[in-house]
Amino acid sequence: MNMMQTNWIPAIPKLNDEVRQAALDHQNQLTKPQGSLGVLEQLSMQLAAITGQLVPDIEKRAVIVMAGDHGVCAEGVSAFPAEVTPQMVMNFVHGGAAVNVLARQAGADVYCVDIGVNADLEHPNLLSRKVKRGTANMAKEAAMSHEEAEAAIRVGIEVAEQLIGEGYRLIATGEMGIGNTTASSAMLCAFTGLHPEDTVGRGTGIGDELWKHKCDVVRQALHVNTPDPNDALDVLAKVGGLEIGGLVGVIIGAAKHGVPIVIDGFISSVAALAAVRLVPDVHPYLISSHLSEERGHLAVLREMELQPVLHLNMRLGEGTGAVLAFPLLDSACSIMREMATFAQAGVSGKEA
Numbered sequence: 001m002n003m004m005q006t007n008w009i010p011a012i013p014k015l016n017d018e019v020r021q022a023a024l025d026h027q028n029q030l031t032k033p034q035g036s037l038g039v040l041e042q043l044s045m046q047l048a049a050i051t052g053q054l055v056p057d058i059e060k061r062a063v064i065v066m067a068g069d070h071g072v073c074a075e076g077v078s079a080f081p082a083e084v085t086p087q088m089v090m091n092f093v094h095g096g097a098a099v100n101v102l103a104r105q106a107g108a109d110v111y112c113v114d115i116g117v118n119a120d121l122e123h124p125n126l127l128s129r130k131v132k133r134g135t136a137n138m139a140k141e142a143a144m145s146h147e148e149a150e151a152a153i154r155v156g157i158e159v160a161e162q163l164i165g166e167g168y169r170l171i172a173t174g175e176m177g178i179g180n181t182t183a184s185s186a187m188l189c190a191f192t193g194l195h196p197e198d199t200v201g202r203g204t205g206i207g208d209e210l211w212k213h214k215c216d217v218v219r220q221a222l223h224v225n226t227p228d229p230n231d232a233l234d235v236l237a238k239v240g241g242l243e244i245g246g247l248v249g250v251i252i253g254a255a256k257h258g259v260p261i262v263i264d265g266f267i268s269s270v271a272a273l274a275a276v277r278l279v280p281d282v283h284p285y286l287i288s289s290h291l292s293e294e295r296g297h298l299a300v301l302r303e304m305e306l307q308p309v310l311h312l313n314m315r316l317g318e319g320t321g322a323v324l325a326f327p328l329l330d331s332a333c334s335i336m337r338e339m340a341t342f343a344q345a346g347v348s349g350k351e352a
């Protein structure tokens with residue numbers, strides 16, 4: 001086993017159980033049968049426990065889109081060419097991608113981070129934090145060194161801390177990287193022992209033949225690299241991605257400061273699993289936004305015992321599903337803030 005130096009990983013504060021209980025007590029006084037607002041009630045309690053506020057302030061919110069390229073694209077595992085990664089990064093910074101549209105609607109700011117795109121990109125709206133120009137081809141060698149994987153996580157921690165320093169109180173994870181469903185599937189196999197056939201999906205839309213090939217590529221990457229399932233940094237370095245490492249860091253950085261983290265689809269959820277394996281205390285800060293169509297997403301959520309809030313048959317990534325869950329978090333807070341209690345409204349309580 002690799003001896004991992006983890007002294008750079010921050011401590012994560014425990015959640016506030018008193019405020020969680022106070023939120024439940026308040027919910028139970030509101031003019032509705034107890035528990036009848038279902039997931040909204042659970043979210044209000046989780047947000048209260050994370051923030052320590054009965055009515056959490058989650059007004060200033062951001063989606064962080066980590067972008068990186070994948071050497072494994074040389075194996076022909078995606079329906080789209082690798083050039084789409086830098087092209088989509090420019091689309092994000094110009095505000096034209098799906099996540100930009102949905103984020104505007106949800107009152108969220110989009111921060112795109114070049115953590116590993118295989119192109120020289122510059123734009124005032126782009127956070128340039130490149131660790132390297134894409135990963136190596138994991139079907140032939142380790143995608144990254146341990147140092148590079150650690151550097152990617154550190155970038156994520158720093159970006160989250162920078163945004164929290166600017167007042168952001170709710171963070172969603174997003175990513176862009178052609179080939180990253182292949183890396184995510186390999187990581188999920190490494191962590192869980194699942195077979196590629198159970199974790200590999202259609203990604204950007206590959207057909208049956210390519211799907212079989214993608215399964216074989218994942219199998220080969222695991223065979224060539226033998227990632228240690230008990231060492232999350234080893235898994236990330238050998239069969240992961242720079243943007244996935246960045247998201248691991250975002251999750252750790254947000255949790256460190258008591259900021260709730262809304263997880264997007266398959267790739268983001270695999271990043272969350274890596275974060276949980278690295279730092280188990282981040283788990284209670286995670287909110288799963290939606291169940292992606294991508295095969296393997298249910299498995300990774302089950303592995304973390306997370307329940308997705310939305311089921312919209314989406315399979316895009318970028319943080320699109322995560323920002324769609326923001327209005328529901330607002331609903332959970334509004335219920336806590338505005339709804340009348342039985343006593344206030346003069347409504348009779350439960351009889352039996």
Ligand SMILES: Cc1cc2ncn([C@H]3O[C@H](COP(=O)(O)O)[C@@H](O)[C@H]3O)c2cc1C
Nearest residue numbers: 078080175176177178179180181203204317
């Ligand atoms: C135009 C376009 C926009 C996207 N936005 C997110 N993805 C998504 O697709 C990629 C993963 O799929 P695969 O592993 O099959 O390459 C990631 O970049 C993911 O964010 C996109 C993909 C495309 C083509």
Ligand SMILES: O=C(O)c1cccnc1
Nearest residue numbers: 265266267292315316317
């Ligand atoms: O669920 C996702 O995040 C996803 C699925 C397919 C392609 N890109 C992203």
